[in-house]
Amino acid sequence: MSVEAQKETLGFQTEVKQLLHLMIHSLYSNKEIFLRELISNASDAADKLRFLALEDSALYEGDGELNIRITVDSEANTLTISDNGIGMNRDDVIEHLGTIAKSGTSSFLQQLTGDQQKDSQLIGQFGVGFYSAFIVAGKVDVRTRKAGDAADQGVFWSSEGEGEFTVEAITKETRGTEITLHLREEEKEFAESFRIRSLIKKYSDHIALPIIMKGEPAPATEEGEAPEEPKDETVNTATALWTRSKSEISEEEYQEFYKHVSHDFEDALTWAHNRVEGKLDYTSLLYIPTNAPFDLYERDTPRGLKLYVQRVFIMDKAEQFLPMYLRFIKGVLDSNDLSLNVSREILQEDRAVTSMKTALTKRVLDVLGKLANNEPEKYATFWKAFGQVLKEGPGEDFANKEKIAKLLRFATTNDDKEEQTHSLESYIERMQESQDKIYYVVAENHETAKNSPHLEVFRKKGIEVLLLSDRVDEWMMSHLNEFDGKQLVDVAKGELDLDSLDSEEDKKAKEEAEKTFESLTSQLKEVLKDKVNDVRVTNRLTDSPVCLVVGQYDMGLQMRRMLEAAGQKLPESKPSLEVNTDHPLIQQLNTETDDNRFSDMANILFDQATLAEGGQLTDPASYVARMNKLVLDLMK
Incomplete structure (x- = not known):
């Protein structure tokens, strides 16, 4: 041709x-x-x-x-x-x-x-x-x-x-x-x-x-030659920047090199340049970007450090040297301890790689810790871009769980703002003297979280609660059981234990309510037997009539909804219904003698509790019909 x-x-x-x-x-x-x-x-x-x-x-x-x-x-x-x-x-x-x-x-x-x-x-x-x-x-x-x-x-x-x-x-x-x-x-x-x-x-x-x-x-010579x-x-220095001494490199040079290795058009937020000698011999230059790339949440996308061995380029995206939750890190790793003919398979089995990964992970977490302590405004920028990815850390990196936990930021009932600015350490500083647990609530969005009926008794007693509404939050908290010796407790799971915060008067009032309303709770349990595991008197509500509570070791409602929406088959799990015996609706229900009206009211209260949790009704038409019937009865 x-x-x-x-x-x-x-x-x-x-x-x-x-x-x-x-x-x-x-x-x-x-x-x-x-x-x-x-x-x-x-x-x-x-x-x-x-x-x-x-x-x-x-x-x-x-x-x-x-x-x-x-x-x-x-x-x-x-x-x-x-x-x-x-x-x-x-x-x-x-x-x-x-x-x-x-x-x-x-x-x-x-x-x-x-x-x-x-x-x-x-x-x-x-x-x-x-x-x-x-x-x-x-x-x-x-x-x-x-x-x-x-x-x-x-x-x-x-x-x-x-x-x-x-x-x-x-x-x-x-x-x-x-x-x-x-x-x-x-x-x-x-x-x-x-x-x-x-x-x-x-x-x-x-x-x-x-x-x-x-x-x-x-120029031409005078003789006209x-x-x-x-x-x-x-024209250029033509020396690998990471091999030069830190004292010789300007901030502008560091930033331009970042743009070279990352193909980003904005400056990096911060970086760490280190030379390690001893059992291992390597140089690392790690950057934390300012903004997240478009594919940050696509975990299968190739990513990682540029790998050099004795200044010879080996791999463009060596993912073996940092855990997945730090996948936003850009930079270069140059080692003298790896073979020049190294391949992905060899890397995965090399002990030196494991040691470097441990050290580099610690290095990044230390840099983030310094940024959080010394430059909170910069750290707020980082958290806004990469916070949800860092939240994957407690479930993926047991060895560094405590370090990662210190870097986490949350919205809380301390100010009810949606911005995640509060650390677990600052929460502990504000804890009541008799409080020995860190409380949190998980919901579909921030508005649902801050208005959750589960917060009522905490607001009444002035106890701060973390407001979690990111998709990753419930999964993260399943791996983060304690911090600084304090247990983390989901206020929507299990029976609420406020022994250290409840007065003797509160405890006595609950015991009396359980006896007085024993017949009501039994009747509600019978009517709602297909929907609930148990019905009991609550100590967590002050304004709402009822709320739904999952078992202490069951999957949370938010996680269950997400997995079901993704098409996963889950074993059946029924929540418990807790009733506020001080609420007029519950007191009125306790005197109801018409079985049909009792059944309608019980189902309406269950559906309202589901809606208050941000859930969806399995039979919205029946809920509407019951509400219409109730309104018509009231209008007669």
């Missing part, structure tokens, strides 16, 4: 066309960062070649000196970024340059707000760095060949960013990728050598690969 016969014109994915339109119309607030993105991609291509060449050195094709070369042509108004990394074949080009972030682009477009400044912050979360070229270029040409392929298997890709691109076969003698930006007339500044050099120093000085440009031409040809110069 001839080269011309292999030329195709293809259309971009629909989402790509929309995104290109946004970019071309100045979606980025700072357009010069296109260079950072293209250099980062070139660096990644070199890393991938190094890794594959560990098993097949022939991929180097006799040239193991990896670098990035940048060429400016002010007359042609072009800028070219080339690398001698892994390169791409035809299928790679169509897959990677015809789509964006594969599964993520639709989600990206759905989150656009119309505010350019806010929307630009989303881009880095969706892996669309290559397309930043169209911010300054009216046309982009790509010449590439995959390492190991024959010279005549090169590929040429070209697009003006208007909805389609062309792909054709070419001959390319060297492996790697060359990207030429045909700059718009108003972007001539990016075809100037001085401007590009300053941007490399600003954004990409940390790249461990040499970034090479031609030096400035020497032609000046010497400009020599190649390495």
Whole structure:
């Protein structure tokens, strides 16, 4: 097949066309960062070649000196970024340059707000760095060949960013990728050598690969001899940033390196840079982002640290070095204690990996602890973005449960606000002198939680209760049974034991009520036998007539509803109905002699208790019919 016969014109994915339109119309607030993105991609291509060449050195094709070369042509108004990394074949080009972030682009477009400044912050979360070229270029040409392929298997890709691109076969003698930006007339500044050099120093000085440009031409001699040809110069430091001393690295350099490894467009919230020597020898540079990525809750999405062994890139997303609940951490790990031919399978069985994971997990939790203690406003930002993920920790990391518990934040009845700002330590500081337990309630949302009838006696006695309404909360609390020696108690489970807080008068009043209303509770239990496990007098209500309580060791109502909604089959479990004998409705029911009216009232009270818990009625029509009948009887 001839080269011309292999030329195709293809259309971009629909989402790509929309995104290109946004970019071309100045979606980025700072357009010069296109260079950072293209250099980062070139660096990644070199890393991938190094890794594959560990098993097949022939991929180097006799040239193991990896670098990035940048060429400016002010007359042609072009800028070219080339690398001698892994390169791409035809299928790679169509897959990677015809789509964006594969599964993520639709989600990206759905989150656009119309505010350019806010929307630009989303881009880095969706892996669309290559397309930043169209911010300054009216046309982009790509010449590439995959390492190991024959010279005549090169590929040429070209697009003006208007909805389609062309792909054709070419001959390319060297492996790697060359990207030429045909700059718009108003972007001539990016075809100037001085401007590009300053941007490399600003954004990409940390790249461990040499970034090479031609030096400035020497002036002509007085004798009229032609000046010497400009020599190649390495513009960046070309030293892996994490290998340098912390005292030598500025905050700006740390932040730019974060953007390189994370493809985020915002600064990191904080970071930890550590060198460990002893039984293990490794360097780690761990970052905590400011905002959550769009796929944070997709636990199957590949994620992890960039892994290097003796400064040789091994793996882009090494997930074995941090637990799943810390999956938001970005950064680099460089070890001298792992084999160069390490693979995922070997990593999972390596003792050094287990030791590093333990140490790195502790390091991250310590950083978060310092942030919480010393910079509460920053920690509040972190918690808003990643709090629900950190809540997975108590169930996944028994060894660090106490550390994680100190980092948790909650809404409470102390102020009834929805913002989760209170720690367990601050709750204990506010506990009543005779209080020996930490109380909490779980509900579908914050409003339901703070208005739960289970809180009535606690509000009356001035006892603070944690208000939990995140989906993960009930699961988390099933693994967090105590903190600082204090038992955590769900106020909606089991019989409420307030012995240390109840007065002798309260205890005596409850005993008398149980005797006085013994017949009523027995009758209610008979009428509701298909719905409840037991009916008993309560000490937890002051304003509501009834409430539902699950068994001490049963699954909570909220968790049960979530699992049933997900289609899981669960064993039958009936709640208990607790009645407030001081409420007029219960006192009126105690004197009711009509069996039908008693049955209707009993079922109405049960349904109302279900609604107060945020639940759904199994037979709403019957509830409405009973209520209508009751209202009509009252109107007669």
